Amino acid sequence: MTIRVLICDQLPVIADGLKTLLDAVPDIDVIGTTHNGMEAIILVRNTHPDVVVTDLALQTISGLDMIRKLEKEDESPNVVVFTASDADKTVSDVLHAGACCLLGKDASPQELVSAIQAAAAGETMLAPSIAQRLVSWFRAQPAAQETTEYPDVTELTPREREVTRMVARGMSTEEVARELIIGEATVRTHLYRVRTKLGVRDRAELVSLAYRAGLIHSSGRSFGDEQLAAAG
Structure with a gap:
């Protein structure tokens, strides 16, 4: 099954780079890119992607607010957050907003692909450093x-x-x-x-x-x- 992906990042060089990377993966189809949080919501309604890959810094509204709004949609896609911040508040905000995967921008291409595949399957995937912190907290x-x-x-x-x-x-x-x-x-x-x-x-x-x-x-x-x- 082909996974339809929407990429959201305010920096075109990153969005275009991710598109080039993911277009080379056989089971992933990048249906669009945007730097605008509100435009992303409209694209989701019109194109129905399976997964949204987003940074938290977007124009018009933040990636966090976009995720919260998408959660209220009738058919909301699963979200992979791809961001430079892994602060505890960021992790908490992202997970409570409804994202199922969270990676840092130091993630490898394979980790990003794995996160998209996990999100499409309704599974959760966290950056190893974040997962370790959560495990340490539980312990x-x-x-x-x-x-x-x-x-x-x-x-x-x-x-x-x-x-x-x-x-x-x-x-x-x-x-x-x-x-x-x-x-x-x-x-x-x-x-x-x-x-x-x-x-x-x-x-x-x-x-x-x-x-x-x-x-x-x-x-x-x-x-x-x-x-x-x-x-x-």
Whole structure:
């Protein structure tokens, strides 16, 4: 399936560079570029892209306001934010606004392509440095007092717990597949089943619940590991 992409950046040299880069990817079709936040909203309504790649600095309205407005549209595309800032407030604002992927402008071409593919599939992808900070923040939170508040975690299979633990540590779908020697489609299937069982919408919620429920501990041992140790 071809992924239709709209690029938004106030600097033509960046927008044109991204278009040239993405036009070379077989399954990506860049349907347009714009430096204007309001124009981007109109283009989304008229051309229906699957993914919008945007900086936060745009003309007329900011990229952040554009994302918030797109979230209110009947058929809103998934958004990849491609920006130079990775400050905590930026991360918080972008995720709360509704973007599903966040990369710094030091990201490699392959990371950008992977983020677009993840966004098109409804998945979340964060720059490694941002993912690590979020994991560190979760680990610093008080441990869950009673995992029985989240009984659904006991329904996960050993492989689902293993995939969840890897994702919680910031590994991408591709990295998990390579580590476990399975296909990326199989990893996505495991994640879909985990999200369904735990009632979470995306990876960010999955990581949060995994730590709060005691499924993953800062020591690195999983809930399932402790159960097996106790049984042995």
